[in-house]
Amino acid sequence: MAKTLISCSGVSKHYGDVEALNNINLDIFSGEIFGVIGPDGAGKTSLFRLVASLLIPDSGKISVLGYDSVKDYRAIRKKLGYMPGRFSLYQDLSVEENLAFYASVYGTNIEKNYHLIEDVYSQIEPFKKRRAGKLSGGMKQKLALSCALIHSPELLILDEPTTGVDAVSRREFWEMLKRLKDKGMTILVSTPYMDEAKRCDRIALVQNGVILGVDTPEMVIRQFNFKLFAIRSEVRHEIIRALRTFDSVHQAYLAGQLVHFTQVNPETDDVERYLMDQGFGDVDIRTIEPDIEDCFINLMMN
Amino acid sequence: MNRFLSFVKKEFQHIFRDRKTLLILFGMPVAQLLIFGYVITNDFRNIGIAVMDQARDQKSELLVNRIFSSGYFLNRGQVYNIDEISSKFKSGKVKAVLVIEPSFTNNLIGKGEARVQILTDASDPNLASTIVGYLSGIIYKFQMDDVPFSEARGIIAETRMVYNENLEGAFMFVPGTIALILMLISALLTSISVTREKEVGTMEVLLVSPLKPALIIAGKVTPYVFLAFANGIVILLLSYFVFGVPVEGSLILLLLALLLYITLSLSIGIFFSTLASTQQVAMFLSLFALMLPTVLLSGFIYPIENMPWPLQWLSLILPPRWFIVILKDIMLKGNGIAYIWDEGLILIGMTVFFIAISIKKFKIRLES
Structure with missing residues (x-):
C-alpha cells in the first residue's frame, strides 16, 4: 500500500451557524489522483482550504505530508502547490510575469524548474507576453497550474480547476493531470462535473459537508445495485411526476435529455406497462449502465 | 532578498499599469494644492x-x-x-x-x-x-x-x-495640504492595494506560499515610499515656484521629515488593510478616519488652541498635527532639529506602533 500523504480524522468546520464540514475522515495516498466530487456548496473548497492550512478545523486533526496543518503550516506551505477555485493570478501582469513572480516567491526561477512545467506551460508559452486577464478560461487554468507547479511541490491541490472551462480544454487539462501523476505527483482535485470522476484513481462523494463514500470510480459504480432505466420522452416532467406515484418507485430524476428511473421490485412491477396505463403511450424505455452521477444521487437519497 | 525585490517589482508593475491610480497619485495633489485653502475662518480665543x-x-x-x-x-x-x-x-x-x-x-x-x-x-x-x-x-x-x-x-x-511679512495665505495652507495629501494618498493607496489582493483572491495564493507577513507588508509599502516621496517633492516644488513658499531651514532635514511622515502614513494604510476586507471599506476608512480629522483637527484649518479640550486631546493622536508643526518650523521659521526632535520622535513612535500591530494582525490564514 502506498504512503498516506493526507490524513483527515474527525474534521469539522463551520462558519457561524452554517456547517461546512461534518466529521470528515479521509486518507489520500501518495501518487494518486484523488477526486472530491460534489455539487456547489458541498464543502469541497472548505476541505481544500483546511488541507492547505488556510483554515483551522473546529475539531479533528489534519496531517499533510506528515505535518500538522495547524502547527506546522509553514512546512506544509513550502511543499504544496495550490490552485484556488477562482482564477487567482494577477490579471494586470503578463503570463510570463505571473509565472516568474510565483517562482520567486518560492525562491526559484523559471529556468531552473522549466522541466516541471514544460508539458503545461509550452501550450501557453506563445502568449507569454499577454496579460493574464486577456487569456481564455482554458489558458488561464493552464497558467494557474504552471504557477502551482513551478516550485516542484510534493502535493498538488486543485480546487475546481475545470469549472467554467470549455469541453476540449477540460479534456486537455485532465490529460495533463494524468501525465503529472505518471511522473509521481499526488493530486487532490475537486470538480462538480460527475463525468470527470472516472478520470480519478479514487473519489470521495461529498454532499452537505458529509462524505457519502470513498472508493475507486469502478467500485462506486459496481456498488450501484439497482436496475437503471433510461426513459426518452418529450414530456419528461410529467413522466417523473407519474413515476413518483408508482408503487415500486425508488428514484426518478432528470438526467440530461432523459429520465432515469430505479425501482424496488423490477421483477414483479412492469414500469413500461405502468406508464402505458398512465397514458404515456409513446415512450422509449431501455435499461442502461449507471454512471457516477446515478451513484451519487442514489447515495444522496440513502 | 530576491523574493523581496521581485515582490517590489510586481507592485511597481501593478501601479504603472493602473492609469487611474497613477492619476490619483500625481493628479490629485497638484489639483488640491492649487484649489485649496483661501477661505479659512477661525474662532478666536486663548x-x-x-x-x-x-x-x-x-x-x-x-x-x-x-x-x-x-x-x-x-x-x-x-x-x-x-x-x-x-x-x-x-x-x-x-x-x-x-x-x-x-x-x-x-x-x-x-x-x-x-x-x-x-x-x-x-x-x-x-x-x-x-x-x-x-x-x-x-x-x-x-x-x-x-x-x-x-x-x-x-x-x-x-x-x-x-516669518511671513506679506501675510501670504499659501504659507499657511501649503504645509497643511502637504500633510493632508501625503497622508491620504499613502494610506489610501496601500490599503487599497492590499485589499484588492484579498478581493481578487491572489492573497489566498500569497498566503499559501512560504512568504512571511513582514515580507508581504514590506513589499507592498516600498514602492509607495518612492512614489509618495516623489509626490511630496512635486508638491514642494509647486509650492515654491507657484506660491513662493520658502524653505528657510535645512532641505535635508525637510526631506527626512517627509520620508518619516510618508512611512508613517503607509503603515497606517497597511494597518487599515488588516481591518478591511474589501477595497471599498479600505477607502471609507481612509477617507473618514483620516481625511476628516486631518482637515478639522490637525490645526490645518482651525487653530488647535481654539478647540475645546476633548478635541485638543484627540488632535494629539493625529500624525498630521505633528507633521504640520515640523513643516512650518523647517520651511517658514528655519528651525533646526533642536526644535522638532520631539515631534519627530512622536512620529517615529507612531510608525513603529502601526507597523508592529500590522505585522501582528496580518492574517496568516483566510479569515474564518
Whole structure:
C-alpha cells in the first residue's frame, strides 16, 4: 500500500451557524489522483482550504505530508502547490510575469524548474507576453497550474480547476493531470462535473459537508445495485411526476435529455406497462449502465 | 532578498499599469494644492502671547491687564530683551509679542502719544492678522476708557509680522495640504492595494506560499515610499515656484521629515488593510478616519488652541498635527532639529506602533 500523504480524522468546520464540514475522515495516498466530487456548496473548497492550512478545523486533526496543518503550516506551505477555485493570478501582469513572480516567491526561477512545467506551460508559452486577464478560461487554468507547479511541490491541490472551462480544454487539462501523476505527483482535485470522476484513481462523494463514500470510480459504480432505466420522452416532467406515484418507485430524476428511473421490485412491477396505463403511450424505455452521477444521487437519497 | 525585490517589482508593475491610480497619485495633489485653502475662518480665543513691558508703570500694567482679562489671550510670560522674542516664537506657544516702550505713562500723558509694537508669528497668516485686529481693538478701548480724553492724541500701535511679512495665505495652507495629501494618498493607496489582493483572491495564493507577513507588508509599502516621496517633492516644488513658499531651514532635514511622515502614513494604510476586507471599506476608512480629522483637527484649518479640550486631546493622536508643526518650523521659521526632535520622535513612535500591530494582525490564514 502506498504512503498516506493526507490524513483527515474527525474534521469539522463551520462558519457561524452554517456547517461546512461534518466529521470528515479521509486518507489520500501518495501518487494518486484523488477526486472530491460534489455539487456547489458541498464543502469541497472548505476541505481544500483546511488541507492547505488556510483554515483551522473546529475539531479533528489534519496531517499533510506528515505535518500538522495547524502547527506546522509553514512546512506544509513550502511543499504544496495550490490552485484556488477562482482564477487567482494577477490579471494586470503578463503570463510570463505571473509565472516568474510565483517562482520567486518560492525562491526559484523559471529556468531552473522549466522541466516541471514544460508539458503545461509550452501550450501557453506563445502568449507569454499577454496579460493574464486577456487569456481564455482554458489558458488561464493552464497558467494557474504552471504557477502551482513551478516550485516542484510534493502535493498538488486543485480546487475546481475545470469549472467554467470549455469541453476540449477540460479534456486537455485532465490529460495533463494524468501525465503529472505518471511522473509521481499526488493530486487532490475537486470538480462538480460527475463525468470527470472516472478520470480519478479514487473519489470521495461529498454532499452537505458529509462524505457519502470513498472508493475507486469502478467500485462506486459496481456498488450501484439497482436496475437503471433510461426513459426518452418529450414530456419528461410529467413522466417523473407519474413515476413518483408508482408503487415500486425508488428514484426518478432528470438526467440530461432523459429520465432515469430505479425501482424496488423490477421483477414483479412492469414500469413500461405502468406508464402505458398512465397514458404515456409513446415512450422509449431501455435499461442502461449507471454512471457516477446515478451513484451519487442514489447515495444522496440513502 | 530576491523574493523581496521581485515582490517590489510586481507592485511597481501593478501601479504603472493602473492609469487611474497613477492619476490619483500625481493628479490629485497638484489639483488640491492649487484649489485649496483661501477661505479659512477661525474662532478666536486663548491665544498665547508674551509681553515685553519696558515701562512697567501704571498705565502699561493697566493695559496689560486689560489684554489678559479680555479672554482672548493667555499670558505666556514676560520678555526682557529683544533677543528672547525669536526663541519665544520658535517655541510655538507664543503667537504674538506686545512690546511697550519705556516711560509709557509719561509719554502718554506728557506728550499725549505713546508707542507699542505688536509682533506676530505670521507663519499662520490668518491667525496673525486676527491677533492684530483684536489687540488693536483692546488698545483702542483702553485708550477710550482709561486715558483722559484731553490728554491724549493716543497710543500708536505699530505692527510687524515675523516669518511671513506679506501675510501670504499659501504659507499657511501649503504645509497643511502637504500633510493632508501625503497622508491620504499613502494610506489610501496601500490599503487599497492590499485589499484588492484579498478581493481578487491572489492573497489566498500569497498566503499559501512560504512568504512571511513582514515580507508581504514590506513589499507592498516600498514602492509607495518612492512614489509618495516623489509626490511630496512635486508638491514642494509647486509650492515654491507657484506660491513662493520658502524653505528657510535645512532641505535635508525637510526631506527626512517627509520620508518619516510618508512611512508613517503607509503603515497606517497597511494597518487599515488588516481591518478591511474589501477595497471599498479600505477607502471609507481612509477617507473618514483620516481625511476628516486631518482637515478639522490637525490645526490645518482651525487653530488647535481654539478647540475645546476633548478635541485638543484627540488632535494629539493625529500624525498630521505633528507633521504640520515640523513643516512650518523647517520651511517658514528655519528651525533646526533642536526644535522638532520631539515631534519627530512622536512620529517615529507612531510608525513603529502601526507597523508592529500590522505585522501582528496580518492574517496568516483566510479569515474564518
